[in-house]
Amino acid sequence: xxxxxxxxxxxxxxxxxxxxxxxxxxxxxxxxxxxxxxxxxxxxxxxxxxxxxxxxxxxxxxxxxxxxxxxxxxxxxxxxxxxxxxxxxxxxxxxxxxxxxxxxxxxxxxxxxxxxxxxxxxxxxxxxxxxxxxxxxxxxxxxxxxxxxxxxxxxxxxxxxxxxxxxxxxxxxxxxxxxxxxxxxxxxxxxxxxxxxxxxxxxxxxxxxxxxxxxxxxxxxxxxxxxxxxxxxxxxxxxxxxxxxxxxxxxxxxxxxxxxxxxxxxxxxxxxxxxxxxxxxxxxxxxxxxxxxxxxxxxxxxxxxxxxxxxxxxxxxxxxxxxxxxxxxxxxxxxxxxxxxx
Numbered sequence: 545x546x547x548x549x550x551x552x553x554x555x556x557x558x559x560x561x562x563x564x565x566x567x568x569x570x571x572x573x574x575x576x577x578x579x580x581x582x583x584x585x586x587x588x589x590x591x592x593x594x595x596x597x598x599x600x601x602x603x604x605x606x607x608x609x610x611x612x613x614x615x616x617x618x619x620x621x622x623x624x625x626x627x628x629x630x631x632x633x634x635x636x637x638x639x640x641x642x643x644x645x646x647x648x649x650x651x652x653x654x655x656x657x658x659x660x661x662x663x664x665x666x667x668x669x670x671x672x673x674x675x676x677x678x679x680x681x682x683x684x685x686x687x688x689x690x691x692x693x694x695x696x697x698x699x700x701x702x703x704x705x706x707x708x709x710x711x712x713x714x715x716x717x718x719x720x721x722x723x724x725x726x727x728x729x730x731x732x733x734x735x736x737x738x739x740x741x742x743x744x745x746x747x748x749x750x751x752x753x754x755x756x757x758x759x760x761x762x763x764x765x766x767x768x769x770x771x772x773x774x775x776x777x778x779x780x781x782x783x784x785x786x787x788x789x790x791x792x793x794x795x796x797x798x799x800x801x802x803x804x805x806x807x808x809x810x811x812x813x814x815x816x817x818x819x820x821x822x823x824x825x826x827x828x829x830x831x832x833x834x835x836x837x838x839x840x841x842x843x844x845x846x847x848x849x850x851x852x853x854x855x856x857x858x859x860x861x862x863x864x865x866x867x868x869x870x871x872x873x874x875x876x877x878x879x880x881x882x883x884x885x886x
Contacts, residue, residue: 603666603729605658605719616714619707623715626708627656631775633708634699636785640708644699645786645836651779652696652793654806657719660731661805661813667732669720680845685713695791698784698836734801735813740824743871744796749829752822756808757781765833782833789856790838796869797853799827828870831855848883852876 608624611617626633630648634641654662672685679687689712690701702709723729754763760778761767767780780786793799804823805813818826844850847860855869860883863876 600730602660603664603723603731604660605664605666606721608656611718619711619714620718621715622707623711623713623718624656626712627653627715629775630697632773634693634697634702635775637774641700644693644697645784646776647697647779647785647787648776649692649697651776652692652787652802657716659806661733661735661801663734663802664732665716665719666729667720667723667727669717670723670725670727670729677846677849678843680842685716689713689716694840695838696787696793698786698788698838731813734798735805737797737801737804737820737823739797739873739877740821740871741874743867744800744824744828746825746828746832746870748822749825749827752818753826753829756818756822757826760809765830781830782835784836786833786835788836788838790840790843794831794835794855795851795853796824796827796831796855796871797851797873799831800824803827824871831869848880852880 608621611620611624627649630650631638631644631646633639635644635646636642637646638644650656652663653665655664657663657665668685668688672688673682675682686704686709689709690704693699693701702712720729761781762778765780765782765786767776767785768778769775770777776785787793793802800820800823803826804816804818804820805811807823808817811817839856844854847858850859852873853868853871855865857865857868859868861876861879863879867873867876
């Protein structure tokens with residue numbers, strides 16, 4: 545009898561110790577996340593608003609002149625410099641690494657990631673970490689930055705604990721410091737555009753490209769280099785030194801929006817130079833140019849979440865890769881809408 549009581553006591557103690565052990569492990573993990581991924585967890589009293597809630601006034605970036613002279617300020621300024629002059633540090637002639645294609649981050653994220661509807665960083669700090677269907681997981685800012693290094697810069701990921709990564713993240717957080725957590729600033733990312741009722745026309749795109757784009761980006765999309773240091777004054781849109789086929793801008797809708805709101809030089813979202821149709825057609829022509837092919841086989845683990853203009857299969861539908869790349873997209877979108885209602 546006493547032996548059974550002793551066994552029962554040992555079992556109860558083991559359960560208590562197990563619970564304490566699990567609680568301690570959880571606290572250690574939370575502490576590690578807070579230390580290595582600052583900003584991953586909401587601060588005390590900070591409540592996440594529903595995703596997609598948009599601040600109604602147009603977002604404007606803080607003034608770089610206001611960056612302090614503190615150690616944190618030095619990190620922010622270095623991060624900004626890395627965004628503006630990426631290839632001077634990381635590129636074919638980079639002082640830190642040669643593992644990138646020679647483009648700068650601000651070739652895609654205009655004006656150091658501060659231009660309204662110029663693919664800016666305004667809502668990155670407020671919305672990350674967040675779930676992304678492309679990876680099928682929650683992603684940190686560091687993961688998002690490395691996506692750009694591997695896809696748009698066709699290079700190698702940065703060490704997440706490196707000075708360069710920490711400085712880039714510090715700058716991105718500083719740019720979006722005035723946007724409340726969980727909210728998205730008006731002017732973030734790219735503007736909305738309606739689908740074309742037809743497929744984008746590469747032939748018309750070539751005509752309009754030669755007319756509006758080639759003076760800066762070259763007749764064949766080769767870009768234009770600075771004579772002084774060999775870095776790109778205007779980035780290449782094709783070939784080994786341009787973004788690869790896994791980049792976000794290789795989706796025609798993203799590229800068409802980017803062109804419409806920002807190109808040619810001097811255009812803005814509220815004073816565009818090109819029409820929406822011209823932007824779609826130019827995007828189609830540029831994306832038909834040769835470039836490095838790179839596949840991430842883990843992308844889009846759920847096929848039904850792929851964007852309708854994702855240019856590579858497999859798909860959860862029977863539409864061709866050609867139609868997924870150039871359109872028309874409305875029939876594909878209608879198919880998936882019907883699947884949701886069934």
